[in-house]
Amino acid sequence: QLQLQESGPGLVKPSETLSLTCTVSGGSISSSSYYWGWIRQPPGKGLEWIGSIYYSGSTYYNPSLKSRVTISVDTSKNQFSLKLSSVTAADTAVYYCARHPSPYSSSGKVRIGAFDIWGQGTMVTVSS
Amino acid sequence: QSALTQPASVSGSPGQSITISCTGTSSDVGSYNLVSWYQQHPGKAPKLMIYEGSKRPSGVSNRFSGSKSGNTASLTISGLQAEDEADYYCCSYAGSSSVVFGGGTKLTVL
Numbered sequence: 001q002l003q004l005q006e007s008g009p010g011l012v013k014p015s016e017t018l019s020l021t022c023t024v025s026g027g028s029i030s031s032s033s034y035y036w037g038w039i040r041q042p043p044g045k046g047l048e049w050i051g052s053i054y055y056s057g058s059t060y061y062n063p064s065l066k067s068r069v070t071i072s073v074d075t076s077k078n079q080f081s082l083k084l085s086s087v088t089a090a091d092t093a094v095y096y097c098a099r100h101p102s103p104y105s106s107s108g109k110v111r112i113g114a115f116d117i118w119g120q121g122t123m124v125t126v127s128s
Numbered sequence: 129q130s131a132l133t134q135p136a137s138v139s140g141s142p143g144q145s146i147t148i149s150c151t152g153t154s155s156d157v158g159s160y161n162l163v164s165w166y167q168q169h170p171g172k173a174p175k176l177m178i179y180e181g182s183k184r185p186s187g188v189s190n191r192f193s194g195s196k197s198g199n200t201a202s203l204t205i206s207g208l209q210a211e212d213e214a215d216y217y218c219c220s221y222a223g224s225s226s227v228v229f230g231g232g233t234k235l236t237v238l
Contacts, residue, residue, distance in 0.1 A: 029212055038231075046131070047166075047174065047217050047229040060225040063129060103162060103180070103221075112227045114164035114179035114219070121173050 001042075002027040004097050004119035012091075012126050022097030022119060025089040029078045030055040035100050037115060038071065038082045040093040052100065052112060053080055060110060087126045094121040132157065132218055132230035138238040145206040148233045150218030151199060156228055158199035165194055165203045168232075169214045177216075178203060182202035205235075213237040 008020035022036065030038060037052035051061040053071045061069050068084040084091060098115035105111045133151040140146040150163065157163055161181045166174035176185050178194035181201065191206045201220070207213055218230040 019139070046232040047219070049219075049227045049229065053224075062226060063224075110225045111162060111221050112225060113162060113221075114176055115166070115174070116176045116179070116185060118173040118175075 001118055002099070004099065004117060006095060006097050006119045006122040008122060008124070010123055010125060012087055012121050012124060013128050014088055014126055015086055016127070018091060018124055019083070020082045020089050020095055020097075020122065021079050022035055022081070024078045024080075024099075026070070029073065033101060034078065035060075035110075035112070036045040036073070037098050037100055037112070039096045039115065039118075040091075041096070041100055041121075042075075042090075043048050045093075049112075050082065050095075053073045054102075055108075058110070060112065063065045090123065092126045094123050129220055129226065129228055130136050132220060132228055134216075134218060134233045137234045137236065138231040139238055140205075140208045141208065141238045142208050144154075144208050145204060146208060146235065147194060147205075148216055148218075148235070150201040150203070150220075150230050152201070152220055152222075152228070153199055156199075156220040156222040157196065158221065158222045161196070163194065163201040164219045165192075165201075166217045166219065167212075168216045168217065169176045174217060208237055211235050 038050040073080040099117040101113040165178040182194040
């Protein structure tokens with residue numbers, strides 16, 4: 001069955017760029033039915049959507065993080081990646097990757113559906 | 129884009145039913161039938177329990193049900209079991225290709 005696995009450094013220095021990769025196995029990231037997203041959870045706090053990408057490269061970002069976030073896809077490796085720049089201690093969190101559909105919209109605008117498959121998450125600490 | 133409002137905690141005894149509310153606005157919960165609910169046990173990734181307001185993914189117990197009225201969505205768990213003790217999060221499409229999560233509710237099974 002489809003599985004997602006996050007990978008990347010567990011420690012990042014303040015002001016630097018956090019970089020994570022999500023590897024999709026058991027299925028193709030190029031499926032026309034699904035999008036791929038990043039969600040994070042600071043210790044003891046709730047979930048926050050960071051952004052999503054389609055296999056074609058179309059991206060959708062949380063407005064509050066948009067200026068610092070870049071999500072990219074590598075279909076040849078069945079991976080998608082997250083870069084978050086100028087990190088501070090507030091970016092310390094467990095970062096999850098997840099799959100979601102885009103339910104039909106009569107306007108043609110991409111909608112974000114439920115996150116149905118998640119990776120196990122990876123803890124990233126921002127500290128000098 | 130503000131977080132959806134959930135009660136910090138709810139509790140119930142085994143066999144009872146509980147309901148967790150998720151209050152948004154006319155820009156998110158009230159405008160779209162795209163509310164989802166997630167169960168998260170400590171140290172684990174969230175698990176999808178309800179999507180599109182009231183639909184259950186394959187494998188999720190029919191003790192879990194979802195509904196919506198106006199700007200408020202609800203998750204009801206009937207026949208509470210010890211294994212239901214977890215954190216629960218709601219999530220809604222918020223327009224402009226974005227989503228917003230609730231702050232989470234800790235469910236305690238007494």
